Amino acid sequence: MFSVMIAGAAMAAASPQSAQAAFDAATKAAEAGQCEEAIAAFDRLAAGPAGRNKTVAAAIAVRRGQCLRRLGRHEEAERSIRAGVAAIEAQGGSFRAEARDAYVALAQIGTTNLTYDQAIADVNKALALSEGTERVVPLQIRSRLTRFDGDGAAIRDAEEALKLLPAATPKPDLASAQIFAGRALLAAGRVAEADALLKKALANNGGLTLRVSLADIATRYDLAQVALLKKNMDDARKYLVYTGAGRISEAPFASARSIEAPTCDSAPGLTPDSYAVVEFALDDNGAVQSAQPIFVQGGREVALAYARAVREWSWAPEDAAKIPVFYRALTRVELRCSKAGETMDLQAPLIQESEAWLAGKGATGTPTEQQAAGLATLRQAAGGSDAAALRANLVLAGSGLIGTPERTAASDRAVALAATLAAPQAVRTHAALMQIEASGWPDRREQGVRLRKLDALLADRAVAADPVSRATVQLRVAEIRQRLAGNRAADPALDAALTAVADTPDLPERHPLRARALLGLANNAAARGDFEAAQRAFARTGLDEQQCSLVGAKPDMKRSGASSAFYPTELTRLGFEGWSRIEFDIAADGKTVGPRTIMSYPPFLFGDAAKEMIARARFEQSYRPANGLACAADQRTFVFRLPT
Numbered sequence: 209m210f211s212v213m214i215a216g217a218a219m220a221a222a223s224p225q226s227a228q229a230a231f232d233a234a235t236k237a238a239e240a241g242q243c244e245e246a247i248a249a250f251d252r253l254a255a256g257p258a259g260r261n262k263t264v265a266a267a268i269a270v271r272r273g274q275c276l277r278r279l280g281r282h283e284e285a286e287r288s289i290r291a292g293v294a295a296i297e298a299q300g301g302s303f304r305a306e307a308r309d310a311y312v313a314l315a316q317i318g319t320t321n322l323t324y325d326q327a328i329a330d331v332n333k334a335l336a337l338s339e340g341t342e343r344v345v346p347l348q349i350r351s352r353l354t355r356f357d358g359d360g361a362a363i364r365d366a367e368e369a370l371k372l373l374p375a376a377t378p379k380p381d382l383a384s385a386q387i388f389a390g391r392a393l394l395a396a397g398r399v400a401e402a403d404a405l406l407k408k409a410l411a412n413n414g415g416l417t418l419r420v421s422l423a424d425i426a427t428r429y430d431l432a433q434v435a436l437l438k439k440n441m442d443d444a445r446k447y448l449v450y451t452g453a454g455r456i457s458e459a460p461f462a463s464a465r466s467i468e469a470p471t472c473d474s475a476p477g478l479t480p481d482s483y484a485v486v487e488f489a490l491d492d493n494g495a496v497q498s499a500q501p502i503f504v505q506g507g508r509e510v511a512l513a514y515a516r517a518v519r520e521w522s523w524a525p526e527d528a529a530k531i532p533v534f535y536r537a538l539t540r541v542e543l544r545c546s547k548a549g550e551t552m553d554l555q556a557p558l559i560q561e562s563e564a565w566l567a568g569k570g571a572t573g574t575p576t577e578q579q580a581a582g583l584a585t586l587r588q589a590a591g592g593s594d595a596a597a598l599r600a601n602l603v604l605a606g607s608g609l610i611g612t613p614e615r616t617a618a619s620d621r622a623v624a625l626a627a628t629l630a631a632p633q634a635v636r637t638h639a640a641l642m643q644i645e646a647s648g649w650p651d652r653r654e655q656g657v658r659l660r661k662l663d664a665l666l667a668d669r670a671v672a673a674d675p676v677s678r679a680t681v682q683l684r685v686a687e688i689r690q691r692l693a694g695n696r697a698a699d700p701a702l703d704a705a706l707t708a709v710a711d712t713p714d715l716p717e718r719h720p721l722r723a724r725a726l727l728g729l730a731n732n733a734a735a736r737g738d739f740e741a742a743q744r745a746f747a748r749t750g751l752d753e754q755q756c757s758l759v760g761a762k763p764d765m766k767r768s769g770a771s772s773a774f775y776p777t778e779l780t781r782l783g784f785e786g787w788s789r790i791e792f793d794i795a796a797d798g799k800t801v802g803p804r805t806i807m808s809y810p811p812f813l814f815g816d817a818a819k820e821m822i823a824r825a826r827f828e829q830s831y832r833p834a835n836g837l838a839c840a841a842d843q844r845t846f847v848f849r850l851p852t
Contacts, residue, residue, distance in 0.1 A: 227253065227256065227257070227258040230249060230252070230253055230258075231253060231258070231264075231267075231268075233249060234246050234249035234250050234253065234271070235271060237249060238271055238274065238275045241278070243275035243276075243278050243279050244279070246271075246272075246275045247272055247275050247276065250268045250271060250272040250275075251272070253268055254268045254269070254272075262295055263295060263296070263299060265292065265295075266291070266292035266293075266294075266295035266296045267292065267296055267306070268292070269288050269289065269291040269292030270288070270289055270292040270293055270296060270306060270307075270310045272288050273285045273286070273287075273288030273289030273290075273291075273292070273310070273313070274289070274309070274310070274313055276288055277289075277313055277316070277317060280497070282317045282320060282321060285313070285317060286314060286317050289310050289313060289314055290314070292310075293307055293310040293311065293314070296310070297310075297333075297337070304337055305337075305342075307337055308334050308337035308338055308342065308346075309334075311330045311331065311333040311334035311337065311346075312330075312331070312334045312345060312346055312349070314326075314327070314330040315327045315328075315330040315331035315334060315346065315349050315350075315353075316349065318330060319349065319352065319353060319500070320498050322499075322500075322512050322515055322516055322519065324353050324508065324512065327349070327353055328350065328353050328354065331346045331349045331350045331353065332350070334346040334349075335347070335350070340372065341372050341373070341374065343368070343369070343372055344369045344372050344373065344385070347365045347366070347368055347369040347372075348365070348366065348369050348384075348385065348388045350362075350365050351363075351365040351366040351369070351388050351389075351392050352388065352391075352500075354508075355391060355392055355395045355511075356395055356501065356504055356506070356507050356508040356510070356511045357507065357508055358396070358507060360396065362392040362395065362396075363389070363392045363393060363396060363398075365392075366385070366388045366389035366391075366392045367389055369385055369388065369389075370385045370386065370389055373385055379412040379413070380412065380413060380423065382409075382412050383408075383409040383410075383412035383413045383423065383427070384409075384423065386405050386406070386408050386409035386412065387406065387409045387423075387426065387427055387430065389405055390402045390405040390406040390409060390430060391430065391502070393405065394406075394430070394433065394434060394437075394503065395503065395504070399434060399437050399438060402430075402434055403431070403434045403438070406427060406430050406431050406434060407431065409427050410427050410428070410431060413427055416428070416446075416447075416450050420452065420534070422534075422537060422538050424450075425451050425452065425538055426487070426538065428447045428448070428450045428451045429447070429448075429451050429453070429487075429502070429540050430502075431443075431447045432444045432445075432447035432448045432451070432811075433485060433502070433503055433811070435447060436811075436812050441778075444812070445778065445779070445782060445784075445813075448784075448810055448813070449782055449784075451810075452534075452535065453539070453540070453784075453809070453810035454779075454784040454785050454786045454809070454810045454813065466520070466521060466522040466578055466579065466580075466607075466608055466609060467521045467522075467807070468517065468520070468521075468546070469517060469543055469544065469545055469546040469789075469791075469806045469807055470513050470514060470516070470517040470543075470545050470546070471545060471546055471547075471548070472545040472546060472547050473545075474513065474545075475509050475510060475512070475513035476507075476509045476510075477506045477507055477509055477510045478506070478509070478510050478513050478545050479506075479545070480544065480545060480547060480804065481505070482504070482505050482506040482510050482544065482545060483504070483505050483542065483543060483544045484501050484502075484503065484504040484505070484506070484510065484511060484514035484515075484542075484543050484544075485501075485502045485503040485504075485540055485541070485542055485543070485811050486499055486500065486501055486502065486514050486515050486518045486540065486541055486543055487499070487500050487502050487538060487539070487540045488500075488518050488519075488521075488539055488540075488541070489536060489537050489538060489539070490523060490528050490531065490536040490539075491528075491536075492525065492528065492529070493525045493528065493580050493581065493583075494522055494523035494524055494525045494527065494528035494580040494609070495522055495523075495579055495580040495581035496518055496519050496520070496521050496522070496579075499515045499516075499518035499519045500515055501514055501515045502540065513545075514543045514545075517543070518541070518543070520578065520579060521579075522578070522579040522580035522581070522609055523580060523609075524580070524609050524610070524611075525580065528580075539809070540809075540810070540811055541807060541808070541809050541811060542805070542807065542808040542809070542811035542812055542815065543806065543807055544804060544805065544806045544807075545806070546791055546806055546841060546843070547791065547840065547841040548791065548840070548841035548842075548843065552720055554680060554683055554684060554687075554721075554724070554761070555638065555641060555680060556720070557634075557676050557680065557719075557720065557721060558634050558637055558638040558641070558676060558677065558680055559638060561632065561634035561635070561638075561676065562602070562631075562634060562635045562638045565631060565632055565634075565635055566595055566598065566599045566635070569594075569595035569596075570595065570596070571594070571595040571596040571598065571599040572599075573599075573603075577603050578603075578607075579609075580609055583607075583609060583610070586600045586603055586604055586607075587600075587604070590604055590618060590621060593625070593628070594629075595629060597621075597625055598622060598625040598626060598629060598631070598635075598639075601618045601619070601621045601622035601625060601639075602618075602622050602638065602639060602642060604618035605618040605619035605622055605639075605642040605643070605646055606642060612646065615646040616643075616646040618646075619639065619642045619643035619646045620643060622639040622642060622643070623636070623639045623640055623643050625639075626639045633670050633671065633673070633674035633677050634674060634676055634677055636670070636677075637665070637671055637674065637676075637677035637680065637681070640665055640671075641665070641680070641681070641684070644658065644661045644662060644665065655688065655692055658688065659685060659688060659689070662681060662684055662685045662688070663685065665681055666678070666681045666682065666685065675712065675714035675715050676715070676721070678712075678714075679709045679712065679715060679719075679721040679722075679725070680721065682705055682708055682709050683705075683706075683709055683721060683724060683725060683728075683761075685705060686702055686705040686706055686725075686728065687728070687761050689701075689702055689705075690702055690728070691764055702728075702732065703729060703732055706725045706726075706728045706729050706732070707725075707729065709721060709722060709724075709725035710722055710725040710726045710729060710745070710748070717750070718750055722749075723749040723750070723751055724761060726745045726746070726748050726749045727745075727746070727749060727761070727830075727831075728761065729741075729742075729745040730742045730743075730745040730746040730830075730831040731829075731830045731831045733745060733831065734829070734830075734831035735829070739831075742831040743833060746831060746832070746833055762794070762839045762842055763794055763798065763827040763828040763829070763830055763838055763839055764827065764828045765825060765826075765827050765828075766798065766826045766827060766828060767824070767825055767826040768821070768825055768844075769820075769821040769822055769823065769824030769825035769826075770821050770846065771821065771824075774817045774820050774821050775817065775848055776813070776814070776816075776817055779813060779814070779848075780850065783850065784810070784813060784848075785848055785849050785850055786808070786809055786810055786813055786814040786847075786848045787807075787808070787809050787814065787845065787846070787847050787848065788805055788807065788808040788809075788814045788815045788817075788818035788845070788846050788848075789805070789806050789807040789808070789818075789843055789844070789845045789846075790803050790804065790805055790806070790815075790818045790819055790822045790843065790844055790845075790846065791803070791804050791806045791841055791842070791843045792804065792822055792841075792842055792843075792844075793837045793839065793840050793841065793842070794827045794830075794837065794838045794839040794842055795835070795836070795837060795838060796829060796830050796831065796832040796835045796836060796837070796838045797829055797835065798826045798827040798828060798829045798830075798838075799826065799827075800822050800823055800825055800827070801837065803819040803822045803823060804819075805818065805819060806843070814846070814848050817846075817848070818846040821846060822844055822846075825844070827839075
């Protein structure tokens with residue numbers, strides 16, 4: 209046995225029996241699920257005489273890593289398992305099963321981390337060490353990993369796993385294997401075969417009953433997807449009713465703080481025509497702890513791009529807590545990529561200068577800083593007095609994951625730190641604007657206070673002396689005044705403010721802030737009927753209409769198009785609620801163009817209704833010489849809720 213070999217290997221060490229007993233106790237604790245205790249025991253063993261033997265050290269590392277994985281500490285788990293798996297694999301014999309299980313664990317970690325290439329390499333090693341029914345689990349893992357490759361391998365693996373199951377396999381286990389095979393068939397477009405197999409899985413899980421487990425919900429979601437592909441909306445709605453999707457008081461998307469679609473063309477094949485259904489789970493802190501592609505129009509890279517986008521989503525912890533635990537564990541969403549990646553925010557030039565200076569001071573971003581999972585690290589860093597603290601406070605000041613009081617406090621600290629660190633004026637202005645905008649100014653009656661704060665900032669000599677700072681604040685003031693006035697032709701002072709930016713000699717000729725000001729002048733001139741002046745201002749931008757749609761300020765909405773009349777009648781009858789985000793362009797005449805559903809929950813139910821509403825929306829008119837687009841890739845969110 210493995211434990212006997214440990215004792216033999218440690219024989220030369222002091223008190224070998226106590227080392228053996230300690231190893232056995234740690235292993236027993238791990239098997240009992242007492243992983244914190246087991247990890248501490250394995251660490252003590254590794255630091256003692258027994259840990260100096262390579263085989264013993266490898267065994268400790270693997271078992272410690274398995275426990276770390278069960279605790280969700282995947283990065284540490286992977287390091288620990290990889291440190292030992294090759295050595296125990298080389299021993300062969302009774303170590304074979306241990307090595308196989310280790311490679312299965314690594315493949316599962318890679319699946320969760322969306323590092324499919326590495327996971328496939330690991331699961332192949334597990335299969336090489338597997339015999340008979342031992343092959344079932346690694347075959348299913350590999351089927352999942354290759355489902356979107358289009359070469360039939362996923363189907364072959366899933367079918368082999370099904371054939372390997374003993375005749376007396378319990379129905380839930382048989383259903384699980386049928387689901388793997390059904391999803392592989394569905395991904396390959398073999399819809400009828402997938403439908404038949406998934407219905408068998410549903411029957412083996414007990415059918416359409418009010419009983420709910422995660423396996424039940426997943427199967428019903430799968431059958432709803434099949435019904436949608438068969439254009440059988442009645443069946444799709446029937447299966448979705450039994451998932452509970454859209455039928456809980458706290459719709460999972462209504463309270464999301466950070467939720468974005470991936471940018472089109474950011475991965476091979478990620479085009480506006482691609483789409484995916486992604487399944488995800490939230491942890492108690494509002495971070496997405498896992499996201500997996502379930503169905504995709506596109507290949508593996510497209511599937512992973514959508515899943516990685518969902519991994520970045522976040523909810524505030526207090527909002528996540530309102531969602532029932534069961535629904536936090538399994539939710540599916542429809543996704544398409546966004547064409548908004550090239551649009552420019554007014555503060556982009558200031559942000560770019562700030563990021564460059566901070567990076568020069570060694571303060572750079574982290575992958576999780578925009579997620580709930582990164583809040584603790586940001587808050588800790590924000591208490592410092594260096595450039596990293598300044599950066600952390602700037603990120604917190606703009607975060608939708610925290611409340612207004614914390615954003616305001618972070619912006620106050622950012623302003624103070626920028627001064628203390630003698631940061632360039634662009635950094636100070638960026639912090640000052642974050643301070644002014646921290647509240648979001650939801651009350652229109654308070655806009656006068658907001659403008660007075662911006663005017664005071666503009667009067668600051670240091671701001672006035674910095675071209676990018678001055679132009680940014682001038683444009684912010686002009687655009688807010690324009691929005692409040694509601695009439696582009698009414699206030700000559702607005703033209704004067706825009707002209708000050710458009711004609712400044714202190715910015716490069718093709719600077720985006722100058723172009724933004726010129727587009728504002730063109731719009732105002734056209735509103736007065738002075739089309740020659742509008743044409744001159746537009747020509748000075750040096751941009752074509754598509755480029756202008758990315759740089760200019762977004763036109764204000766004049767009519768939303770939202771109406772309860774568009775709530776789908778059948779969904780009302782069934783008690784469905786949901787959420788859709790629509791992306792669209794805005795034409796020069798204020799009409800919407802090319803609306804696309806880029807996110808929807810539950811999948812495929814409310815997108816068409818939301819698109820109908822945005823088609824009826826109207827925006828402020830803009831000047832474009834060929835009446836082209838005024839704004840590209842604007843977005844609006846529609847929440848569908850039943851009366852209480």
